[in-house]
Amino acid sequence: MKVNPAYQTKEQLLELYNKPLLELVFEAATIHRQFHNPREVQMSSLLSIKTGGCSEDCGYCPQAARYHTDLEAHKLMTVDSVIEQAQNAKTNGSSRLCMGAAWREVRDNKDFDNVIEMVQAVNNLGMEVCCTLGMLNEDQALRLKNAGLFAYNHNLDTSPEFYGDVISTREYEDRLNTIENARKAGITVCSGGIIGMGEAVEDRIGLLMSYMQMETPPESIPINALVAVEGTPLEDQKPIEQWEMIRMVATTRIIFPEAIVRLSAGRTKMNMEAQALCFMAGAGSIFAGDKLLTTPNPDFNEDKEMFEILGLISKEPFKDAEQPVTIPDAKIEERKKQEAARQTELEEAKKNAFEAGFQPRKIVTADSKS
Numbered sequence: 001m002k003v004n005p006a007y008q009t010k011e012q013l014l015e016l017y018n019k020p021l022l023e024l025v026f027e028a029a030t031i032h033r034q035f036h037n038p039r040e041v042q043m044s045s046l047l048s049i050k051t052g053g054c055s056e057d058c059g060y061c062p063q064a065a066r067y068h069t070d071l072e073a074h075k076l077m078t079v080d081s082v083i084e085q086a087q088n089a090k091t092n093g094s095s096r097l098c099m100g101a102a103w104r105e106v107r108d109n110k111d112f113d114n115v116i117e118m119v120q121a122v123n124n125l126g127m128e129v130c131c132t133l134g135m136l137n138e139d140q141a142l143r144l145k146n147a148g149l150f151a152y153n154h155n156l157d158t159s160p161e162f163y164g165d166v167i168s169t170r171e172y173e174d175r176l177n178t179i180e181n182a183r184k185a186g187i188t189v190c191s192g193g194i195i196g197m198g199e200a201v202e203d204r205i206g207l208l209m210s211y212m213q214m215e216t217p218p219e220s221i222p223i224n225a226l227v228a229v230e231g232t233p234l235e236d237q238k239p240i241e242q243w244e245m246i247r248m249v250a251t252t253r254i255i256f257p258e259a260i261v262r263l264s265a266g267r268t269k270m271n272m273e274a275q276a277l278c279f280m281a282g283a284g285s286i287f288a289g290d291k292l293l294t295t296p297n298p299d300f301n302e303d304k305e306m307f308e309i310l311g312l313i314s315k316e317p318f319k320d321a322e323q324p325v326t327i328p329d330a331k332i333e334e335r336k337k338q339e340a341a342r343q344t345e346l347e348e349a350k351k352n353a354f355e356a357g358f359q360p361r362k363i364v365t366a367d368s369k370s
């Protein structure tokens, strides 16, 4: 059951969202128990592999180059430093690593080749690998799939009606196309939204309806509360009430019983009791680590304590789907072959020069003259 057949119209969804809170949580908890182990919560880590300097204008995002925030931009991390961070995240209990690059879209260049190598390496560590790299075409999606990518994240953020109030540099349709390209390549889809951007409850429902209309709705649906960052157009938005997060998590759980609902950004504004209600209502994952791309997040130790108090257990990787197999990437293999050939040529040339009696030039210094 990808979508709960009991809810089909916008009116039904609105009625559900507005139900007395504890009734809503009870219904969500009942469904959650039919499809998931309610004690299991996946710890995921989010790593910003390329920070800032993005050409898009998403109104909530400090990584957009056009907004003046305190964010320090960084170019793409090296493959080795990503492996080190992934290993740390794994040691701290994360079974999934989401790598985010602040790009409008993926380009077929050396940076993308490096991302392919990162995906291969993290998949080989036995972690679920997710990437969020902006828009991508079918060929790029296929390269990611073959590298061992488990999920591609591309959020719709909000309803089609409210979308234009937040983003103007790309269309809702563009986002749907990217999701479709990931799906065609056989990658699972992670896509969700942000609440607290000034949208109406109807827009939250509109977001869920967009997923309901997909042939295959996302396997993973992150629910974020806006973290209003100074310098972005949404800097003055008041934080949403914790109850709104609980309602959104519960409604999403009821509509998409099989999906993993991820309690994502905004947890620093929630107390443990509110988070507990979210787990009760079907949240099956949190992001661990003190940073969520660029915004604050509770640290590992706080979360470990919360897991202990609530009796939650950390979910192992690949419990919902098999680990993808990493297939060597033709482009990278070809590049390595060319590099190796160049190296051999260089060594041959050196050897020949010596055999022909070449002597390195003697460097004359003031000392050697005297």
Ligand code: SF4
Residues within 6 Å of the ligand: 054, 055, 056, 057, 058, 061, 062, 063, 064, 101, 102, 103, 104, 134
């Ligand atoms: S959300 Fe992504 S696409 Fe939008 S500005 Fe931020 S980094 Fe760029």
